[in-house]
Amino acid sequence: MNKRRNLLAGALAMAGVLLTGLAATAQEATQALSRESVIEGIKERGVVKIGLSLFVPWSMRATNGDLIGFELDVGRKLAQDMGVEVEFVETAWDGIIPALVAGKFDVIISGMSWTPQRNLTVNFSDPYAYSGLKVVANKQMTEGLTLEGLNDPAITFAARRGATPAAVIARLFPEAELLLFDEDGAATQEVLNGNAHATMSAEPTPSRDARTHPETLAVFSDQVFDESGEGFVLRKGDPDALNYFNNWIAQNWRSGWLKERHDYWFTTEDWADQVE
Numbered sequence: 347m348n349k350r351r352n353l354l355a356g357a358l359a360m361a362g363v364l365l366t367g368l369a370a371t372a373q374e375a376t377q378a379l380s381r382e383s384v385i386e387g388i389k390e391r392g393v394v395k396i397g398l399s400l401f402v403p404w405s406m407r408a409t410n411g412d413l414i415g416f417e418l419d420v421g422r423k424l425a426q427d428m429g430v431e432v433e434f435v436e437t438a439w440d441g442i443i444p445a446l447v448a449g450k451f452d453v454i455i456s457g458m459s460w461t462p463q464r465n466l467t468v469n470f471s472d473p474y475a476y477s478g479l480k481v482v483a484n485k486q487m488t489e490g491l492t493l494e495g496l497n498d499p500a501i502t503f504a505a506r507r508g509a510t511p512a513a514v515i516a517r518l519f520p521e522a523e524l525l526l527f528d529e530d531g532a533a534t535q536e537v538l539n540g541n542a543h544a545t546m547s548a549e550p551t552p553s554r555d556a557r558t559h560p561e562t563l564a565v566f567s568d569q570v571f572d573e574s575g576e577g578f579v580l581r582k583g584d585p586d587a588l589n590y591f592n593n594w595i596a597q598n599w600r601s602g603w604l605k606e607r608h609d610y611w612f613t614t615e616d617w618a619d620q621v622e
Contacts, residue, residue, distance in 0.1 A: 382583075382584070383585075383587050384581070384584055385587050385590050388428065389428075389430070392430050392431060393431045393433050394421075394424065394428060394430050394433070394452055394453070395433045395450075395451035396421045396432060396433070396451060396452065396455050397435045397437050397442055397445060397450065397453070397455075398434055398442075399436070399437060399438065400529075401457070401506075401547075402621070403551075403554075403611040405417040405418055406621050408621055409621060413434055414617065414621070415611060416475070416611040416612070417455050419611075420604075420607070421455050435450060437450070438528060439506060439509055440507050440508030442456065442458075443464065443579070446579060447467065447581060449581075452580070452587075453580050453587075454579035455474075455578055456579075457475065457576045458576055458577070459572075459575065460574065460577060468579050468581060469580050469582050469584070470577035470578070471580070471592050472575075472591075472595050473577050473595070474577065474578065474598075474604055476575050476576070477573075477576065478571060478573040479510070479514055479546050479548055479570065479571040480546065480547070480553070480566070480567075481545070481565070481571075482534070482537065482546070482552035482556055482563055482565055482566065483496075483563070483564060484537050484540060484543055484562060485561075488543050488544060493566065493567055497518070497519040497521045498521055499521050499522065501519070501522040501543045501544070502522065502523045502525060502541070503515045503522050503523070503542060503543065503544055503545060504524075504532075504533035504534075504536040504537060504542035505533050506527055506528065506533055510572060511546040511548070518571065522543075525542055533545045534547075534555055537562075537563065546571070550612045550613065553565055578591045
């Protein structure tokens with residue numbers, strides 16, 4: 347009987363040691379993840395580095411040379427709430443994810459929507475903005491055409507290389523020719539010049555372009571394509587940063603700050619004189 351009791355006591359003691367060891371290992375792993383988080387790097391450096399590409403009205407270069415736009419407001423507010431400075435790293439769109447992975451900056455805040463292909467390489471936060479795509483077309487070149495009529499080898503689309511509209515155009519209008527450019531403005535200019543029938547971009551760009559050039563451009567239909575949410579983009583393996591960004595976004599949705607800033611940049615022209 348005593349032998350059994352001794353064996354049981356020994357087993358319980360061993361189990362206690364194992365549990366203590368497992369708890370210590372888990373704590374050490376958690377501490378290691380925290381130390382490796384981009385959030386800790388930002389705090390130590392005192393600067394959050396944000397990668398972005400320029401496109402209206404997400405991020406723009408004002409006439410005085412300053413960067414302005416919805417993304418800039420978001421990035422500056424994020425830095426303010428973190429108690430650090432902010433550095434915006436302007437990067438070509440088709441190289442922005444590789445630059446993030448290479449550590450050129452801490453996070454992408456640049457109107458990037460989730461796709462399965464992108465998510466294989468990077469992680470996305472919860473959405474901090476929502477948008478959809480519309481077709482804007484050369485009125486004279488597309489007169490009498492329907493959306494279905496744009497899916498034709500005689501039709502030419504223009505779009506920014508590597509951006510979501512280019513992929514959506516290729517999927518919805520596979521028969522049409524697709525010209526690719528490094529900037530949104532170049533794609534729209536091709537439509538204005540009559541070298542392309544149409545382009546596609548996220549609102550409010552199509553409506554704004556149509557208002558700016560009413561004699562040449564028109565939003566082709568009210569149909570919205572690829573409605574999606576845009577998230578912060580960060581390197582994989584950083585649950586601490588993902589948690590922080592998600593909580594920051596949730597709080598600023600609840601407070602109304604994100605909606606107020608989004609409405610200012612996307613539904614008004616109050617800022618237009620700063621970039622013209």
